[in-house]
Amino acid sequence: MQENVKKRIVELRSSLHRHNHLYYVVDEPEISDAAYDRLMQELIDLETACPEFIEPDSPTQRVGAPPLEKFETVPHTIPMLSLENAFDEEEVLAFDERVRRFLKTDLAVLYTAEPKLDGVAVEVVYENGRLVEASTRGDGYAGELITPNIKTINTIPLVLIETDAVPVPARLEVRGEVYIPVDAFKTLNQGRLDKGESPFANPRNAAAGSLRQLDSKITAQRPLEIFCYGVGVVTDLEFGSHWEILEALSALGCRVNPDIKPRATLEEVIAYYRELLNRRHECPYEMDGIVLKVDDLTLQKRLGEKSRSPRWALARKFPATQETTRVLEIDVQVGRTGALTPVARLEPVSVGGVTVSRATLHNEDEIKKKDVRIGDTVLIQRAGDVIPEVVKVITTKRTGTEELFQMPTACPACSSQVLRLEDEAVWRCVNANCPAQVKERIRHFASKRAFDIDGIGDKLVGQLVDKGHLKSYADLFFLDETTLAGLERMGEKSARNIIDAITSSKETTLARFIYALGIRHVGEHTALVLARRFKVLSALMLATAEDLIAIDEIGPRVSQSVRAFFDNHENQSNIERMLVNAGVRLSTEDAEEEESLAGMTIVLTGSLESMTREQTKDRLEALGAKVSSSVSQKTSFVVAGKDPGSKLDRAKELGVKILDEGALIHLLSRGKPYGEG
Numbered sequence: 001m002q003e004n005v006k007k008r009i010v011e012l013r014s015s016l017h018r019h020n021h022l023y024y025v026v027d028e029p030e031i032s033d034a035a036y037d038r039l040m041q042e043l044i045d046l047e048t049a050c051p052e053f054i055e056p057d058s059p060t061q062r063v064g065a066p067p068l069e070k071f072e073t074v075p076h077t078i079p080m081l082s083l084e085n086a087f088d089e090e091e092v093l094a095f096d097e098r099v100r101r102f103l104k105t106d107l108a109v110l111y112t113a114e115p116k117l118d119g120v121a122v123e124v125v126y127e128n129g130r131l132v133e134a135s136t137r138g139d140g141y142a143g144e145l146i147t148p149n150i151k152t153i154n155t156i157p158l159v160l161i162e163t164d165a166v167p168v169p170a171r172l173e174v175r176g177e178v179y180i181p182v183d184a185f186k187t188l189n190q191g192r193l194d195k196g197e198s199p200f201a202n203p204r205n206a207a208a209g210s211l212r213q214l215d216s217k218i219t220a221q222r223p224l225e226i227f228c229y230g231v232g233v234v235t236d237l238e239f240g241s242h243w244e245i246l247e248a249l250s251a252l253g254c255r256v257n258p259d260i261k262p263r264a265t266l267e268e269v270i271a272y273y274r275e276l277l278n279r280r281h282e283c284p285y286e287m288d289g290i291v292l293k294v295d296d297l298t299l300q301k302r303l304g305e306k307s308r309s310p311r312w313a314l315a316r317k318f319p320a321t322q323e324t325t326r327v328l329e330i331d332v333q334v335g336r337t338g339a340l341t342p343v344a345r346l347e348p349v350s351v352g353g354v355t356v357s358r359a360t361l362h363n364e365d366e367i368k369k370k371d372v373r374i375g376d377t378v379l380i381q382r383a384g385d386v387i388p389e390v391v392k393v394i395t396t397k398r399t400g401t402e403e404l405f406q407m408p409t410a411c412p413a414c415s416s417q418v419l420r421l422e423d424e425a426v427w428r429c430v431n432a433n434c435p436a437q438v439k440e441r442i443r444h445f446a447s448k449r450a451f452d453i454d455g456i457g458d459k460l461v462g463q464l465v466d467k468g469h470l471k472s473y474a475d476l477f478f479l480d481e482t483t484l485a486g487l488e489r490m491g492e493k494s495a496r497n498i499i500d501a502i503t504s505s506k507e508t509t510l511a512r513f514i515y516a517l518g519i520r521h522v523g524e525h526t527a528l529v530l531a532r533r534f535k536v537l538s539a540l541m542l543a544t545a546e547d548l549i550a551i552d553e554i555g556p557r558v559s560q561s562v563r564a565f566f567d568n569h570e571n572q573s574n575i576e577r578m579l580v581n582a583g584v585r586l587s588t589e590d591a592e593e594e595e596s597l598a599g600m601t602i603v604l605t606g607s608l609e610s611m612t613r614e615q616t617k618d619r620l621e622a623l624g625a626k627v628s629s630s631v632s633q634k635t636s637f638v639v640a641g642k643d644p645g646s647k648l649d650r651a652k653e654l655g656v657k658i659l660d661e662g663a664l665i666h667l668l669s670r671g672k673p674y675g676e677g
């Protein structure tokens with residue numbers, strides 16, 4: 001009996017390790033989440049019944065270690081060096097020259113070029129294939145022992161994979177960067193703001209803070225990931241080049257960034273830098289530059305190191321995304337849910353190529369915490385497509401003339417009362433008919449991803465609300481040409497066009513409709529989830545809070561807010577006016593379309609002219625495809641835009657089908673690749 005249990009436990013563990021690797025590292029799951037959960041539950045049950053069989057590297061042991069009292073310090077067997085920085089192309093050319101002079105060669109040196117991730121460097125030690133210890137870089141010579149925290153990260157294997165090509169070494173020290181992906185960071189921070197906690201300044205700080213938790217249960221809740229980029233001590237294996245090291249790490253089950261460019265000439269490295277700089281804000285992770293490393297390990301050895309950094313590597317940094325400027329005024333914006341958001345009006349400044357003249361201050365507590373005053377010189381930052389924010393005040397620049405900011409005691413738009421609920425960090429205007437809220441709701445309703453009504457911009461909505469023509473978005477469908485033509489700077493032709501746009505927007509999908517309603521906490525994705533589950537609006541309107549919570553991905557917050565929205569009489573009457581009187585028609589197209597690309601794995605590379613990477617990904621996913629970041633045998637096809645990266649080379653190598661932008665558009669409209677039906 002015991003023997004059988006033990007056998008099954010071993011089987012389950014190895015199966016779970018394998019599926020974990022397929023899901024998190026390779027990004028190509030073979031079984032559904034539900035099937036994975038069942039295997040895990042079976043293992044938990046067996047281990048609970050027979051705790052004597054629990055081992056530290058069991059997949060059940062990722063979370064649950066008791067909190068530490070303090071972090072211990074451990075020395076690194078081989079120091080974790082830092083990198084020399086280059087801030088322009090000349091410095092890169094000079095580096096290459098220096099390398100060749102040192103090596104006394106006129107021949108081109110090949111480099112492996114990698115994205116430089118902005119996270120926390122760690123070292124993870126495996127003995128006979130099992131994760132035994134993990135530490136932070138620290139000062140390079142010794143770091144803090146954070147093994148329980150590292151084990152919570154799903155992209156880090158607890159046991160290595162043994163293959164004929166790469167046998168598991170007796171000791172392997174893997175080095176890499178732990179980071180938080182940009183999207184997950186946004187969600188994490190929004191959650192903190194909602195709970196009245198202060199947001200992290202950037203993904204790097206969030207990653208560092210998450211790894212420095214004494215209680216690994218907190219770390220486990222943070223969306224940490226790793227990319228491995230090097231090794232410390234390795235026994236039993238021999239490598240000729242850096243790229244071989246990365247390939248071996250990958251074979252052993254460690255996650256290696258698929259955007260790495262192997263063995264590139266100096267010219268290719270420079271082109272790679274430009275490509276990544278262009279794609280910088282489309283990448284799922286934050287980078288602050290690229291790292292180029294002399295690929296040949298014999299050459300690396302000859303080059304050796306200076307005091308703190310190797311002579312064979314260089315970080316080419318991207319232009320800064322932080323700048324300093326002055327706060328001219330603090331404005332208060334009223335959002336569509338009534339939330340008052342203080343926004344700093346700034347002396348315009350260029351940050352990473354974009355002019356920034358406003359930055360969010362989030363809420364009252366944040367202003368107090370950062371002590372931002374009108375007239376202050378501040379450090380601002382722009383990360384990805386996140387709204388620019390004020391990082392901190394440069395207090396040494398204070399002159400004494402700065403003014404303290406006071407949150408208004410009434411709504412700046414309608415003078416109604418403002419309220420701050422006990423568990424919230426924001427003040428809200430209580431008047432649902434507040435013109436600022438109404439304008440924001442209508443703007444959202446007509447926006448591209450919602451009803452997609454062309455020509456309904458800020459100014460027009462502003463005029464229509466102020467003149468009393470629009471009280472809610474439902475009124476849009478009852479506008480007439482004469483009313484529109486009577487507005488400032490509006491000709492008959494434009495009026496006609498707008499009415500046409502409104503009319504043709506009446507045919508839409510259930511998912512877009514739900515999103516357009518502007519229900520608090522219901523973004524595009526949640527709207528799609530709801531549309532797929534309920535198929536028709538009436539079913540959603542009748543769903544109880546329990547029905548809603550029972551859906552995967554829907555929590556109590558969303559369920560409560562959906563219920564509250566549909567219980568409101570005004571909302572009910574708006575919906576009725578749109579669907580019954582105005583003739584808005586909802587199809588469940590999104591839900592049906594879902595299947596047309598189901599089972600396909602698609603990889604995107606390069607930039608497209610007609611849409612951003614985010615949009616492409618959203619649309620492919622809406623059709624049921626999986627968008628993966630790495631090319632493999634299982635990739636259905638690769639979409640190659642302008643300046644494609646190494647993924648295109650890899651696709652050619654593997655003979656994976658390649659589509660250009662035209663073919664992609666065809667695919668999105670038909671749901672099938674060219675020539676198939």
Ligand code: IVH
Pocket residue numbers: 080081082083114115116117118119120121137177229230291310313315
């Ligand atoms: S290699 C001797 N590769 O940059 C080489 N570092 O300034 C040492 N980093 O502490 C590091 N991405 O935290 C290397 N692909 C990459 C990297 C990378 C990010 C960080 C790492 C390191 C710092 C050095």
